[in-house]
Amino acid sequence: MQFFSRLEAAWSERGTALCIGLDPRLQPGEDADDLYRRSMAIAEATAPYAACFKPNSAFYEAFGGPGYDALVRLVRNIPGGIPVLLDAKRCDIGPTAEAYAKACFEVIGADAVTLSPYMGRDAVDPFLIYEEKSVFLLARTSNPRAGVFQDILVDSQPLYMTVARECASWSDRVGLVAAGNDAVGLAAVRKAAPGAWLLAPGIGAQGGDIAEAWRAGARSDGMGVLPVAARSVAEAADPAAAAAGLVASMRRASESATRIAVGGFDAAALLKRRIMKGLVDTGCFRIGSFTLKSGKVSPFYIDLRRVISDTDLLDSVAQAYRMTALGLVYNRIAGIPAAALPLATATSLKLKIPMIWPRMPVKDHGTGVRVEGAFVKGERVLLLDDLITTGASKIEAIEILREEGLIVEDLVVLIERGKQGRKDMESAGVRLASFMHVRELFALCEELGVIDETERKRLEAYADSE
Numbered sequence: 001m002q003f004f005s006r007l008e009a010a011w012s013e014r015g016t017a018l019c020i021g022l023d024p025r026l027q028p029g030e031d032a033d034d035l036y037r038r039s040m041a042i043a044e045a046t047a048p049y050a051a052c053f054k055p056n057s058a059f060y061e062a063f064g065g066p067g068y069d070a071l072v073r074l075v076r077n078i079p080g081g082i083p084v085l086l087d088a089k090r091c092d093i094g095p096t097a098e099a100y101a102k103a104c105f106e107v108i109g110a111d112a113v114t115l116s117p118y119m120g121r122d123a124v125d126p127f128l129i130y131e132e133k134s135v136f137l138l139a140r141t142s143n144p145r146a147g148v149f150q151d152i153l154v155d156s157q158p159l160y161m162t163v164a165r166e167c168a169s170w171s172d173r174v175g176l177v178a179a180g181n182d183a184v185g186l187a188a189v190r191k192a193a194p195g196a197w198l199l200a201p202g203i204g205a206q207g208g209d210i211a212e213a214w215r216a217g218a219r220s221d222g223m224g225v226l227p228v229a230a231r232s233v234a235e236a237a238d239p240a241a242a243a244a245g246l247v248a249s250m251r252r253a254s255e256s257a258t259r260i261a262v263g264g265f266d267a268a269a270l271l272k273r274r275i276m277k278g279l280v281d282t283g284c285f286r287i288g289s290f291t292l293k294s295g296k297v298s299p300f301y302i303d304l305r306r307v308i309s310d311t312d313l314l315d316s317v318a319q320a321y322r323m324t325a326l327g328l329v330y331n332r333i334a335g336i337p338a339a340a341l342p343l344a345t346a347t348s349l350k351l352k353i354p355m356i357w358p359r360m361p362v363k364d365h366g367t368g369v370r371v372e373g374a375f376v377k378g379e380r381v382l383l384l385d386d387l388i389t390t391g392a393s394k395i396e397a398i399e400i401l402r403e404e405g406l407i408v409e410d411l412v413v414l415i416e417r418g419k420q421g422r423k424d425m426e427s428a429g430v431r432l433a434s435f436m437h438v439r440e441l442f443a444l445c446e447e448l449g450v451i452d453e454t455e456r457k458r459l460e461a462y463a464d465s466e
Helices: 005-014 032-049 057-061 064-077 092-109 160-169 183-192 210-217 239-256 267-281 304-309 309-325 338-353 393-403 420-427 438-447 452-464
Strands: 019-022 052-055 086-092 112-114 134-140 174-178 196-201 225-229 287-293 297-302 332-335 355-358 381-387 409-418 431-436
Touching: 005 052, 019 032, 019 134, 032 057, 032 064, 032 239, 052 057, 052 064, 057 064, 057 086, 086 092, 092 160, 134 160, 134 183, 160 174, 160 183, 174 183, 183 196, 196 210, 210 225, 210 239, 210 267, 210 338, 225 239, 267 287, 267 304, 267 309, 267 431, 267 438, 287 438, 297 452, 304 309, 304 338, 309 338, 309 409, 309 431, 332 338, 338 355, 338 381, 338 420, 355 393, 381 393, 381 420, 393 409, 393 420, 409 420, 409 438, 420 431, 431 438
Parallel strands: 019 052, 019 225, 052 086, 086 112, 112 134, 134 174, 174 196, 196 225, 332 355, 332 381, 381 409, 409 431
Antiparallel strands: 287 297
């Protein structure tokens, strides 16, 4: 049976699509036999919950010949006929690729393998000669600096979406690697390759949530995503229980029929939930009684200055601004001092678009510049702020930028409060795009048990009056 058919059978017959990594970390002095023993122990304990196992070849190759022998022995002794996906990430062409394919499929005996598509289809075709085997090609990976290349825009879309779309067209036995700890990216890969199987590493130890990954990556038939758990299972006190818990979460996610995606999916919904929960957890959003700068007393307070203390939240916020700015035309990003400056910096890095910022108040010493950063008159500027209640500070920034010869027609904010800010921007000839409205935060707080329905309605009434 072909590899992907075996995965589908595992889901329909045993209710699992969990891929369990077999690359346990050894203690000093342990050898290839210990690696085999530990890996087999994990496989035997978790076999009832595994759709496939994924040994990483590097951990075995590091022991030379004995390690290679241990890998071959492991693959051949996997219990229950469960398929094996070899994590090797090979990439070459011609006879070298043919040799790699023979080593992976004939010598080691794997049922599928991970490959890098950087050299194009020439590096993949030798593996596809094996009709019962499958390959997973790197598209959106889970490492922190993956975006240096993968986020480069190609026709207004990140490069990894182009890679996913192209690779998926080569064969129905081509799957894609899409990070399980980046559900927005996972959903984007699903949009680019609606029918492909997606290998989703990064679950557990790297911060990915299996239910979130499942909802983001599942196909229209409810299958097609293969979440990977390695250290979160291998290093658990009870690996079987850890695997069982992940499968249970996966099943609940499937049964809930909550779908997230990009385009046909709603990637914004997923990202909003992640950010809103982060704002609550970090104290950026609080319920109580707070005196605002205007003198008004508010039943809630939003302080996005605290976002910078949580790097994961900051990265998600930058993704939110990128999503909100999609389709807008601009040459520079202009952050409004002071709360929005780190947010604008993170967004500038995410988009690879240079940043400037207006001096507020205007600098009365040194060079006396009104706008920090390099720019050319006539350039279009995307104004960025943390939130909007009224347009006062925005209008001040707009006037400074326009007086310096820059075109300002668009403002993006993370959170919109009330209604007045949008009216003020319309009067200033600026289009407002907000990632979320504060009412959405109230709804999540109710869901999390932070407030009850009565309090939510009270907060909504206050927000509507602003």
